[in-house]
């Protein structure tokens with residue numbers, strides 16, 4: 001599941017016995033910088049293996065499966081099973097053996113299928129149920145993992161369960177090449193890069209673009225869902241702050257004056273008005289950027305007249321704090337606190353030279369100021 005949803009893959013692309021992941025699928029470019037690559041077979045669109053950068057969680061999951069396969073191979077060798085002669089690279093990672101009283105571990109390969117676990121549907125902690133929210137979306141739905149990827153991408157900074165996983169496995173960043181490619185605002189840049197590459201890159205370009213059009217549909221669905229949820233919460237009086245929350249309240253107040261609106265329709269009308277204007281969420285650890293594709297983009301605080309573009313790379317609590325497209329709530333304060341404690345740890349551990357240390361200290365100070373100001377705006381206690 002981790003490999004499938006963290007890479008927005010279809011289940012067959014991961015577990016299929018012929019085209020799914022085999023032992024040796026993981027390529028390590030740099031262990032130190034945690035740069036890993038896996039070639040996934042792309043069903044439907046390209047029908048061949050295309051390399052993707054993967055995160056550390058995917059790497060750990062693949063390595064764990066490889067350890068299991070190595071154990072099977074050692075047992076095979078010890079028992080003299082003919083499968084022991086098979087090249088390790090030819091062994092599907094999602095194959096397993098049955099335990100047997102007579103043979104200890106059976107020699108025949110069995111294959112894992114997600115539907116084998118469908119009986120766990122009633123378990124309320126089942127992560128698929130949480131992500132899908134609908135039994136109709138269980139393992140048999142081909143898009144369930146892509147949808148889960150989109151849900152994690154949008155909710156990762158405000159969902160305590162996801163944050164808990166993040167602490168446990170240390171790293172679950174989704175900032176892979178895929179996130180970049182699926183960002184409609186970055187797509188033009190990506191296409192320019194590919195256009196300058198030799199023909200050999202053309203295959204990959206076509207595969208990525210076809211793939212991402214598919215994934216983007218799912219991203220749009222989840223993003224709109226999230227936006228609708230937030231508009232509803234803002235209107236119901238939940239604690240939100242940022243220029244965009246004010247803007248929603250203003251539109252709501254204006255619409256409220258039209259007496260023909262029923263309460264539910266009113267929320268829906270606000271949502272449609274916001275959507276029509278092109279707003280769409282872009283998640284950051286300090287909140288969301290709701291700029292989307294709105295007309296008045298120059299009003300954004302990260303917009304630069306010098307090059308007529310937005311510098312999303314500069315997004316930070318202080319930069320976005322005064323921006324009319326910024327939206328944040330209490331859940332994001334926890335993220336900032338985590339970032340601050342990670343920085344504090346780094347400073348205390350030593351090992352940084354003068355320049356890096358000064359920069360980290362400056363970042364920490366800015367973060368602490370942002371946390372204090374955010375707590376004040378949200379009217380919550382600053383525990384830091």
Ligand code: SF4
Nearest residue numbers: 289300302315320323
């Ligand atoms: S300043 Fe922040 S909130 Fe405003 S447009 Fe830029 S990234 Fe979005």
